[in-house]
Amino acid sequence: MKKETIVVRTGDSLYQNKLYSRDVVTPIHLSSTNSRDEIDKPGMFEYVRCDNPTRNSLEHQLAKLENAKYGIAFASGLAAETTILLSLLKAGDHIIACSDLYGGTKRLVDKVFNNFNIEGSYINLTATENLESSFKPTTRIIWIETPSNPMMLLADIQKISQIAHKHNILVVVDNTFLTPFFQNPLDLGADIVIHSGTKYLGGHSDVLNGAIMLNDDSLYEKIRFVHTATGGVLAPFDSYLVMRGIKTLAVRMEAHQKNALALAQFLEKHPKVDKVYYPGLASHPQHSLAIKQARGFGGMISFELKGGEKKVRDLFSHLKLFILAESLGGVESLIEHPATMTHVSMSKQEQQEAGITDSLIRVSVGIENIDDLIEDMEGGLNTI
Ligand code: P1T
Numbered sequence: 588m589k590k591e592t593i594v595v596r597t598g599d600s601l602y603q604n605k606l607y608s609r610d611v612v613t614p615i616h617l618s619s620t621n622s623r624d625e626i627d628k629p630g631m632f633e634y635v636r637c638d639n640p641t642r643n644s645l646e647h648q649l650a651k652l653e654n655a656k657y658g659i660a661f662a663s664g665l666a667a668e669t670t671i672l673l674s675l676l677k678a679g680d681h682i683i684a685c686s687d688l689y690g691g692t693k694r695l696v697d698k699v700f701n702n703f704n705i706e707g708s709y710i711n712l713t714a715t716e717n718l719e720s721s722f723k724p725t726t727r728i729i730w731i732e733t734p735s736n737p738m739m740l741l742a743d744i745q746k747i748s749q750i751a752h753k754h755n756i757l758v759v760v761d762n763t764f765l766t767p768f769f770q771n772p773l774d775l776g777a778d779i780v781i782h783s784g785t786k787y788l789g790g791h792s793d794v795l796n797g798a799i800m801l802n803d804d805s806l807y808e809k810i811r812f813v814h815t816a817t818g819g820v821l822a823p824f825d826s827y828l829v830m831r832g833i834k835t836l837a838v839r840m841e842a843h844q845k846n847a848l849a850l851a852q853f854l855e856k857h858p859k860v861d862k863v864y865y866p867g868l869a870s871h872p873q874h875s876l877a878i879k880q881a882r883g884f885g886g887m888i889s890f891e892l893k894g895g896e897k898k899v900r901d902l903f904s905h906l907k908l909f910i911l912a913e914s915l916g917g918v919e920s921l922i923e924h925p926a927t928m929t930h931v932s933m934s935k936q937e938q939q940e941a942g943i944t945d946s947l948i949r950v951s952v953g954i955e956n957i958d959d960l961i962e963d964m965e966g967g968l969n970t971i
Contacts, residue, residue: 590652590768591837598648598830601640615827616640635823637815642826648833652767653780653800657807659814660798660826664763664783665691666819667797671728671759671779672696674813675806678704681723684730685712687738687941689783690930692730692761698932709941712742713873718750726754731777732761733770733880737889737925737949738942739864741873744880748776757806763787763916768840769883773802779810786916787886790832790839793917794825839918842954843886849957850950850964851888859898859968861891861946886952887915889925896945898971899924905967908959915951920960922950 588597599613608614616639621632632638642660649658661667672695676682682696686709696707710721712731729751733742748758760772763783772780782788784796801807814820821829844867851865863870866877867884877884892898903911909922913929923929925943933941952960 588651593648593651594768594836595834597651598644598833601644601647613641613644613827613830615823617823636818636820639820639823639826641823641830642821645821645826645830645833648830649782649798649800652833652836653762653773654767654771655773655780655800656802656804657811658798658800659807659811660784660796660821660829661814662797662819662821662825663795664761664781664785664797665695667781667783667799668692668695669699670810670813670817670819671781671799672700672705673817674809675757676700676705676727679725680727681706681708681725682728682730683708683710683721683726685732685735685740685742686710687735687740687930687943688730688732689736689761689763690925690932692732693937694932709937711740712747713740715743715746715750718747719754722754722756726756728757728759730759730761731772732764734764734866734877734885734887736764736887737930737947739866739871739887739889741866741876741880743876744772744775744777748778752776764887765881765883765885766836766840767800768836769844769885770881773800775880778803778806784829785914787836787840787843788833789829789916790835791828791917792914792919794828794832796821796825796829839954840883840886843952844883846954846957846960847886847888847950847952848884850952850960851890853961853964854888854890857965857968859893859971861893863891864889887949888952889947889949891944891946892948894946894971896924896926899946899948901971902948902967905970906963907966908955908963909950915949917951918954920951920953920955922948925949 619635623629646658758777760777782798
């Protein structure tokens with residue numbers, strides 16, 4: 588099945604023709620518990636934290652989307668990340684991640700897991716030549732965002748997986764930015780894919796959720812156990828919202844990408860813009876890797892404005908269509924300042940090392956008419 592069919596049909600396929608009502612759309616099963624015939628004879632479902640028909644339908648669909656054997660739905664992207672770290676690490680272990688990763692992920696490792704003697708190292712994963720020199724005997728996981736948030740750097744999933752596996756290190760890829768519509772990390776050798784489904788999977792800025800997809804049976808058992816044991820699971824109503832969002836993932840991603848490319852090309856030519864970071868531009872240093880490992884470039888752009896934070900504030904105050912807000916991946920265009928918003932939990936020095944300057948702006952390009960978006964941006968840039 589092609590992605591356009593998977594997004595529309597697989598979520599409901601577990602239920603179609605099976606319920607007495609013959610619903611075309613999976614119902615929201617709100618029951619928090621399920622009856623059984625005898626004490627030792629539960630039915631397929633026992634208790635909502637363990638399994639739920641609506642959530643299971645979404646999980647079935649999540650797996651199909653990433654060409655995976657298993658999908659697991661979480662209450663947030665960070666709940667998914669926490670569950671991976673709790674399932675696979677123990678005190679004394681070490682994890683390597685890209686230097687510009689979502690600030691909340693870095694905070695989770697450095698300010699929560701660090702209390703349990705888990706250590707994080709943050710390195711540039713665009714080059715793989717020196718990767719092995721950053722390995723320690725205790726390194727268990729390489730955590731990749733590609734494209735990374737917010738610098739839009741790419742990491743070669745296939746190469747990194749080959750190197751990591753020689754050392755029995757697991758590769759986790761956060762596929763939030765490209766979504767399974769454009770990129771399937773498991774097919775490139777990664778062990779686990781995670782998503783903040785709050786972004787493109789949900790797609791309408793109205794539901795917090797996270798996902799893990801993977802193939803390995805024993806990793807699945809470990810992660811599923813912690814999912815149930817710690818309880819960061821996705822609620823039935825939210826599972827329904829994510830499934831509803833996924834049905835339009837294919838058309839939305841095409842539209843996001845078309846608009847993002849046009850806006851990136853416009854920004855690249857504007858005299859008040861210093862640099863544009865978008866993997867779909869020929870000027871992106873890893874444009875050829877983007878073409879090699881993904882089927883698209885996505886809808887996220889970052890750019891440097893000339894003139895620093897004051898100019899950024901000026902620009903934001905003149906924009907009418909771009910909404911000043913954190914998050915990304917909804918149908919509406921959002922704009923933000925990583926240094927003071929999404930990545931504020933990083934120290935100034937960490938921001939500098941990651942390339943997050945005071946002039947950096949991140950845009951989640953929506954699916955509005957591109958002429959309106961460019962007119963708004965042009966008006967703002969010409970006024971400051
Ligand atoms: O917000 P939550 O669903 O818990 O997901 C966390 C997360 C994980 N991975 C990536 C790449 C992310 O971008 C995020 C959340 N990011 C934002 C809220 C943001 O504005 O970048």
